[in-house]
Amino acid sequence: MMQYSDTDILTDLKAHPEKALRELYDRYYQFICGVIFKMIGDGAQSEDLAQEVFVEVWRRRSVLDVSTSLRGYLRRVAVNKTLNHLRAQKMDFDIDDAILEVPNLDSSTQQDLEAQDLQSVINKAVDSLPSKCRMIFGLSRFEQKSYNEISQDLGISIKTVENQISKALKLLRMAVLTYQQEKN
Amino acid sequence: MEDILAKLVSGEATNDEMSMAEAWSKESLENKIIYDDYLTVWSATGSYQASEFVPNTDKAYERHLSLLVSEEEQAEPMIPQKPTTVISLGWKKWTSIAAVFVAALSAVFLLRSDATTITANEGIQYVSLADGSQIWLDEGSSISYDSDFNKNERKIELSGKAFFDVARNESKPFIIEEKDLSVSVLGTSFTVDGMSDRVDVVSGKVQVSSPTSEVIVTKGESSILYGEQLEIGSVEEGHAKWRNPNLSFDNAPLSQVVADLNLFYGDQLTLISEGSANECAFTSSGLVSESLENTVKILEAAYDVTVVKSGDRYELTIMDCQ
Numbered sequence: 001m002m003q004y005s006d007t008d009i010l011t012d013l014k015a016h017p018e019k020a021l022r023e024l025y026d027r028y029y030q031f032i033c034g035v036i037f038k039m040i041g042d043g044a045q046s047e048d049l050a051q052e053v054f055v056e057v058w059r060r061r062s063v064l065d066v067s068t069s070l071r072g073y074l075r076r077v078a079v080n081k082t083l084n085h086l087r088a089q090k091m092d093f094d095i096d097d098a099i100l101e102v103p104n105l106d107s108s109t110q111q112d113l114e115a116q117d118l119q120s121v122i123n124k125a126v127d128s129l130p131s132k133c134r135m136i137f138g139l140s141r142f143e144q145k146s147y148n149e150i151s152q153d154l155g156i157s158i159k160t161v162e163n164q165i166s167k168a169l170k171l172l173r174m175a176v177l178t179y180q181q182e183k184n
Numbered sequence: 185m186e187d188i189l190a191k192l193v194s195g196e197a198t199n200d201e202m203s204m205a206e207a208w209s210k211e212s213l214e215n216k217i218i219y220d221d222y223l224t225v226w227s228a229t230g231s232y233q234a235s236e237f238v239p240n241t242d243k244a245y246e247r248h249l250s251l252l253v254s255e256e257e258q259a260e261p262m263i264p265q266k267p268t269t270v271i272s273l274g275w276k277k278w279t280s281i282a283a284v285f286v287a288a289l290s291a292v293f294l295l296r297s298d299a300t301t302i303t304a305n306e307g308i309q310y311v312s313l314a315d316g317s318q319i320w321l322d323e324g325s326s327i328s329y330d331s332d333f334n335k336n337e338r339k340i341e342l343s344g345k346a347f348f349d350v351a352r353n354e355s356k357p358f359i360i361e362e363k364d365l366s367v368s369v370l371g372t373s374f375t376v377d378g379m380s381d382r383v384d385v386v387s388g389k390v391q392v393s394s395p396t397s398e399v400i401v402t403k404g405e406s407s408i409l410y411g412e413q414l415e416i417g418s419v420e421e422g423h424a425k426w427r428n429p430n431l432s433f434d435n436a437p438l439s440q441v442v443a444d445l446n447l448f449y450g451d452q453l454t455l456i457s458e459g460s461a462n463e464c465a466f467t468s469s470g471l472v473s474e475s476l477e478n479t480v481k482i483l484e485a486a487y488d489v490t491v492v493k494s495g496d497r498y499e500l501t502i503m504d505c506q
Contacts, residue, residue, distance in 0.1 A: 018249075025245040033239035043237040051244055055251060060411050122228045127236070140194050141229050147196050148426065166190035172225045173218075 006070040013061040021058065028071065029054070032078045039082050039138040041131060049085060053078045079143055083153045086135060118176065125175035129168055136161055137168035189219065193226035299341075301328040308427055310440040312462075313338075316351035317358065318443060320427035325378070342376055347427045349373040349443065350388075364409055366393045374401075375424060381409035384419040422447075431471035431479075437463040438487075438502065449476045456501045464505035 009027070012020035032053055036046040056077060129137060136154070139145045140161075145153065147161045185208055191197040192205050209219035302311055304321035311319040311327065315334045319327060325344025333339065338350075338358040350358045350369050360367040362378045372388020383392050384406040391400050392407045397414045401407045406419035428444040436444075439462045442455040453476075455462075466486060471479050480498050484491055492499040 021248065022245060025241050025248070029241045029244055030239050033237070034234065037234050037237050038232070041234075043239075046237070047239055047244060050239065051247060054244070054248060058248070058252075118228060119231060119233075122225070123233055126229060126232050127234065141226075142232075147194075148429070152426075162187065162191065162196075165194055166187045169190045169193065169222060169225060170186060172229065173221050176221065176225060 010061075010070060013058070017061075024057070025054065028074055031071070032074055035075055035078050035142075036082050038142040039079075039135055040086070041127060041129070041134045041138075045085075049081050050078065052081055056081075086154060118179070121175055121179040122172065125172050128175075129171060133164045133168050133171070136164040140165055185215075186218075186222075189222040193222050299328045299330050301326055304344075307434070310436055312437065312439055315353060315356070315358075318349040318439065320347040320440075322346060322426075342378060345375065345377040345379055347373070347375045347424055364394055367391070368393075373424070375426070383407045384423055386419075386424050429472070430469075432469045433466050433471075435465040435467055438466060439463070441466045441483075442500070445471070445476070445479060448472065449479075452476060452497050453480075454497065454499045456499060464502065 006027075009020045009023050013024070029050060033046050033050045036049050037043065040046060040049075053074060057074065126134070126137075136150060139150045139153070140147070147158050147165075150156075150161045151158045185205070188197060188201045188205050192202060197205065205219065209216045302309065302321065303326040304323050307323055309321040309323075311321065313319065313329075313333070315338055317338070319340075321327060322345040325342070325346055327343075327346060328341040329339065334356065336356060338353070338356050340358075340360050342360050342362045348358075348360065348369075350372055358369045360369075360376055362376060364381050365376065365378070365383065367374075367376055367383055367390050369388065369390045372385060372390055374383060374385040374388070374390055376383050381394075383390065383401055385401045385403055387403050389400060389402045391398065392414060394409050394412065394414055396412045397409075399407050399414045399416060401416065404418055404421070406417050407414050408417070424447055428447070431444060431448060433441055433444075438455065442453050446453050464487060466483070468482065468486075471482070474482070476498070480491055480500075483489060483500065487502050488504045489500050489502040492501070
């Protein structure tokens with residue numbers, strides 16, 4: 001099969017839409033879901049927002065610049081849609097949405113514990129972060145936004161951003177400590 | 185200390201905080217372990233993989249197709265129409281335009297042979313130009329200009345984000361070239377954010393052009409490049425405070441100090457000084473918590489300055505740096 005590049009997708013979106021659309025999904029849907037999930041931690045919601053991204057890109061297909069990086073463009077649209085979504089929910093980020101909980105590792109079987117390495121503990125711990133905490137942490141860690149940017153994007157104070165990220169790291173660290181203790 | 189460690193690993197700690205954290209880590213083995221833990225955790229989250237989330241591409245594609253079928257009846261616009269969605273991105277009057285920040289790719293900075301390039305390596309960098317214009321460069325951003333800047337025109341190349349306060353000169357257009365945008369002004373103040381392809385105008389009027397589109401943006405408005413289309417919205421008052429949110433100054437020239445203070449205190453300060461006195465260096469940490477009155481007192485103590493107060497306005501006349 002002939003090499004089918006991103007530029008081809010963009011060109012084809014105008015001329016041969018169905019083929020290009022399928023290719024677009026195959027190539028980038030999972031990636032975009034991942035980007036969004038890292039920010040909000042909700043699978044179903046991530047897929048909904050991801051779908052909106054693709055629908056919007058589809059709508060704009062006739063004006064997309066073929067020299068743009070498609071991956072980068074999709075990513076930016078996804079991040080901004082997610083931010084819009086977060087802001088629309090008018091979440092009160094100042095209210096603590098959970099007691100400082102440690103992800104429950106005792107529920108794992110002995111086998112699981114042995115099989116787990118640091119990375120999977122961290123993965124689980126990030127998944128278990130309280131939702132608002134996780135969103136802010138995600139924006140900082142995965143989207144590399146500064147505290148200032150996050151505070152502006154979400155309409156919250158920088159202090160709140162600081163608190164939430166500090167909290168996230170505390171929780172993550174505690175999960176690691178618990179794992180290390182249980183291992184020994 | 186844990187709060188500072190959090191800021192440290194996320195790259196938001198000030199130099200003071202970084203030194204404090206390092207010193208603390210050396211105080212005991214326990215501290216060192218905690219310090220290292222923070223670094224490890226931050227780095228490990230870099231390889232984070234969502235454990236149980238498996239998106240279903242086929243289903244999503246099918247759903248998209250069915251969406252298209254149901255839209256078949258409506259005429260599918262070839263040019264993006266403005267859907268009626270209200271965006272709450274902190275823009276008060278932003279209605280009926282679905283705009284998204286499209287961040288520009290990091291620009292390749294072309295250096296011409298006798299060009300001056302200034303990069304804000306650490307923190308926000310203030311620059312004052314030969315024509316009296318002032319620029320605040322966001323960290324990591326750069327500007328570049330030729331030796332014939334201010335001859336027939338005033339041309340600046342920008343990579344990243346900066347706030348411009350352009351001195352009025354109708355015979356010499358001030359032009360800012362950024363990777364995706366070109367901004368041309370007579371005399372105004374505004375932010376150009378190359379990362380989001382966004383231009384926010386505080387005062388005056390600017391013309392923003394992209395390769396295929398052109399708009400005029402006036403005071404209180406903002407333009408973003410969305411795909412190939414420039415769209416207009418409004419910008420919140422005081423947005424320009426990003427250029428010195430704490431009002432801290434590190435050997436900052438007096439011209440910058442007064443400009444930044446005026447941003448927070450509603451233009452109540454006027455500076456009258458002889459040429460070189462404009463550049464007198466001033467250092468101070470977060471003045472944002474001080475009243476204007478106290479701040480003026482601090483300035484009086486730092487310089488050989490005369491202060492004339494009329495109503496709530498202060499006129500500072502400075503003869504010399506102390």
